[in-house]
Amino acid sequence: MINENTMELLLSSFPKILEYGLKVTLPLAAIAFILSTVLAVIVAMIQYAKVPILKQICRFYIWIIRGTPLLVQLMVAFYGLPLFGISINPFLMAVIVFTINEGAYSAETMRAAMEAVPAGQMEAGYCVGMGYMQIIWHVILPQAFRTAFPSLFNALISMVKDTSLASSITVVEMFTRTKQIAGQSYNYLPLYIEVAVVYLLFCTILTYLQKRGENFLGSYGVRK
Amino acid sequence: MGLLEVTNVHKSFGDTQVLKGINLKVDKGQVVSVLGPSGSGKTTLLRCINFLETADEGYLNFDGNSYHLPKASKKNIADIRKETGFVFQNYNLFANKTVLKNVTLGLTSARKIPAKEAEKKAYDTLKKVGMLEHMDKYPSQLSGGQQQRVAIARALATDPKILYFDEPTSALDPQLTAEVLDVMRDLAKDGMTMIVVTHEMSFAREVSSHIVFMADGVIVEEGTPTEFFENPKNSITRDFLRLTSVE
Numbered sequence: 001m002i003n004e005n006t007m008e009l010l011l012s013s014f015p016k017i018l019e020y021g022l023k024v025t026l027p028l029a030a031i032a033f034i035l036s037t038v039l040a041v042i043v044a045m046i047q048y049a050k051v052p053i054l055k056q057i058c059r060f061y062i063w064i065i066r067g068t069p070l071l072v073q074l075m076v077a078f079y080g081l082p083l084f085g086i087s088i089n090p091f092l093m094a095v096i097v098f099t100i101n102e103g104a105y106s107a108e109t110m111r112a113a114m115e116a117v118p119a120g121q122m123e124a125g126y127c128v129g130m131g132y133m134q135i136i137w138h139v140i141l142p143q144a145f146r147t148a149f150p151s152l153f154n155a156l157i158s159m160v161k162d163t164s165l166a167s168s169i170t171v172v173e174m175f176t177r178t179k180q181i182a183g184q185s186y187n188y189l190p191l192y193i194e195v196a197v198v199y200l201l202f203c204t205i206l207t208y209l210q211k212r213g214e215n216f217l218g219s220y221g222v223r224k
Numbered sequence: 225m226g227l228l229e230v231t232n233v234h235k236s237f238g239d240t241q242v243l244k245g246i247n248l249k250v251d252k253g254q255v256v257s258v259l260g261p262s263g264s265g266k267t268t269l270l271r272c273i274n275f276l277e278t279a280d281e282g283y284l285n286f287d288g289n290s291y292h293l294p295k296a297s298k299k300n301i302a303d304i305r306k307e308t309g310f311v312f313q314n315y316n317l318f319a320n321k322t323v324l325k326n327v328t329l330g331l332t333s334a335r336k337i338p339a340k341e342a343e344k345k346a347y348d349t350l351k352k353v354g355m356l357e358h359m360d361k362y363p364s365q366l367s368g369g370q371q372q373r374v375a376i377a378r379a380l381a382t383d384p385k386i387l388y389f390d391e392p393t394s395a396l397d398p399q400l401t402a403e404v405l406d407v408m409r410d411l412a413k414d415g416m417t418m419i420v421v422t423h424e425m426s427f428a429r430e431v432s433s434h435i436v437f438m439a440d441g442v443i444v445e446e447g448t449p450t451e452f453f454e455n456p457k458n459s460i461t462r463d464f465l466r467l468t469s470v471e
Contacts, residue, residue, distance in 0.1 A: 121314035123276055124375075127310035128330025128382055131302065138333055140321045220320050220362045 004164040012097050013181045013191060020177040028091065028173065032098035036058070037152060039099060040106030044144075045136065047107075048114045065104035067219055071165050073097050080171040094166040102155055109151045113144035146217050153210040157203050174198065225235055226285070227252045227417055228273070228386055233282035234294065242268045242278070244441040250386065250419060250434075255412045258421045259440035259466060266421040267313075269438070270390050273419075274310050285358035287385060291315075306334065309379030313391040315371040317363035317378070322351065324359040327378045335382070335468045342381075349377040353407045369400030373407055380411075386413070389420040425468050429453050437461050 043061070046054045065073070077097050081088070087097075117140050125135030164175035172180075178195040182188045228250040240267045250256050258266045272279040272293060278291035288309060291300055317326050317457040324346055331342035350356040353373040363371055372392055379387055391409070393401040405427050412431045413419065422428055428435060428449065435452040437445045437460075445458045456462045 118316075120312060120314060124310075124312065124316035124318065125329075126276070127274060127308075128303060128378060129302065129306040129334035130330060132333070134333045137316050138329060139320065165453060205269070221365060 006187060009181075009185055009187055010190055010194055013178075013194065016177050017174060017191075017195055017198055020172065021174040021202065024091070024171065024173040025160065025163050025175075025211050026202065027162045028094055028098065028166060028171070029044070029156065032095050032102060033156045033159055035099040036093070036102035036106055036155075039103035040152075041141070043103065043107035044110035044114055047111050048136075048140075049132070062104045065101055065154060068164060070101050071168060072095075073101055074165060074169050078217075087149060090166070090169050092172045094163070094171050097169075098159060098166075102159055106148075106152055106155055108143060109148045109155070113148035113151075114140055114157050116147055117143045143158060146219070149214060149217060150210065153213065160202055160206065161199055220221070226250070227254075228267075228271055228419075229285040230293075231285075232281045233269065233272055234280045235268055235277060236280055242441055243272065246282070246438075246443060248419075248436060248443070250366065250417060252385075253415045254433045255416075255418045255420065255431055256430040256434045256436060257344040258436045258438060259423070259425070259428060259464075260444075262357070265441045266438050267390050269390050270310075270419065270421050272361070274305065274308060274388055276310075276359060287293050309382060309383045309384035309387040311375050311379055311387065311389045311392050315363070315395075316366070316374045317371055317374055320361055322360050322362055323355060325375050326363070326374055327381045330378065330382050331388075338384055345381050346377070349380040350374070352380065352410070353377045354403075357361075367400060368396050369403045372396065372400075372404045374402070376407055376411075386417040386419065387425065389418060389422065391421050391423065393422070393424060423468070425465075438463070439464070 043058045046058050074094070074097050075091055078090075081093065101168055121139050121143070124138050130138070163173055166173050167176040167179075175195060178191050182191040185191070226249050228248075229246050230246065232248040233243050233248075234241075237312065246269055248256070248269070258269065258448075260266050268277060270281070271277040273284060274439040275293075275296065282293040282435075284291045284293055284296075284304075286304055291304070296304075315321075318329065321329060324343065326340040327346035327349060328339065331345060332339055337345075346359070347356060350359055353376050355370060355373050355377060358366060358370060358374075363374070366374065376387075376392075392408070393404050396404060401424070405409070408418070408420070408427070409431055420428070422471070430449075432449050435447060435449055436443055437452065439460050445452065445461045446454060453465065458466055
């Protein structure tokens with residue numbers, strides 16, 4: 001059972017763990033998610049529009065990223081970039097790797113969502129005189145984004161937890177901070193359960209935000 | 225005066241020849257109905273005229289300019305489409321836009337007309353089709369007939385020189401069909417130039433100035449409604465009319 005010392009440790013460590021959650025874990029996930037969504041939309045549009053050469057490059061990018069582990073990608077960036085004289089701080093590097101990683105997955109989500117918009121929507125746009133990019137912007141992307149939103153948010157929730165891998169490239173995020181505290185106290189299990197609860201808390205809030213987001217985006221009058 | 229004329233239109237999908245040399249002329253103010261059995265190429269013809277399909281061969285003369293159908297430039301196609309309106313069998317309203325936005329989008333985005341002015345125009349055309357009171361609804365909240373009337377308003381709002389209708393009532397029950405046909409009848413009365421691909425025989429007979437009958441990728445017979453319905457010359461036409469007419 002939980003003795004007094006453990007209780008005290010849990011209470012005293014909670015603000016420290018939460019601090020790194022709010023200061024590192026959430027910003028890392030949020031920034032990388034936003035950037036990866038922008039990247040995903042661009043990659044999806046290139047494929048949707050079947051732009052020659054660029055399309056092949058996109059397929060290659062998705063193939064590489066989806067076919068290798070995130071942890072390996074982090075390591076390759078960490079040891080590889082300095083060889084090219086690029087030295088950036090680990091947090092920024094984590095943002096870049098997470099963006100590129102998540103971008104590949106979300107690009108496929110967006111592409112599928114764009115392709116799910118009926119062809120008639122494009123034709124109707126042409127027939128009222130609109131150009132290709134105008135139709136993409138006003139008609140296809142909004143509908144695709146609504147379809148992709150739950151999947152994209154799913155990816156965000158995954159990413160919040162995957163940020164713990166950033167510890168491998170010396171980013172001190174929530175999990176690393178927990179390990180440090182645990183190491184000092186030699187009392188591992190309670191602290192790991194505690195950090196699990198904090199992750200769970202974050203993801204619960206995100207799930208709530210997803211629901212709000214879906215309501216905000218609306219469903220274009222479709223009854224749910 | 226010929227507003228639109230297509231000559232020698234050919235189109236194949238793979239090995240299937242769908243259009244085998246179609247010639248069609250439409251004068252200003254005319255309502256031309258294109259009739260014929262399913263698979264005869266009526267819809268493909270209409271889609272080729274508006275470049276939704278690229279014809280393999282043929283010329284389009286529209287409003288005094290001539291275009292080689294397979295080779296028309298993007299710019300030409302865009303310019304032609306700005307002068308034409310298209311009404312689809314399954315409406316194709318923009319699912320993410322309200323009724324009002326469906327009508328204004330072609331004006332504000334494609335023609336850079338200020339929003340206020342576009343809305344004024346939309347009120348006019350929505351009123352004409354009896355859908356003004358539904359302008360804040362989304363397409364999914366409307367019946368098929370209502371959606372099709374909005375689609376007509378959307379096409380009308382751009383002040384087209386000609387309207388194309390691709391089986392506009394095929395997805396509707398008789399009652400909803402009637403409300404859409406009423407709108408089209410009004411347009412014909414107003415002198416709108418239209419090409420209507422349809423299976424509505426009584427509508428074609430009553431409203432058209434010219435009937436074109438297609439079968440198997442060619443125009444088998446054409447003429448005024450009276451000639452066509454009362455004295456069909458071709459045996460295919462006679463068989464078709466026997467099967468479809470209720471009278």
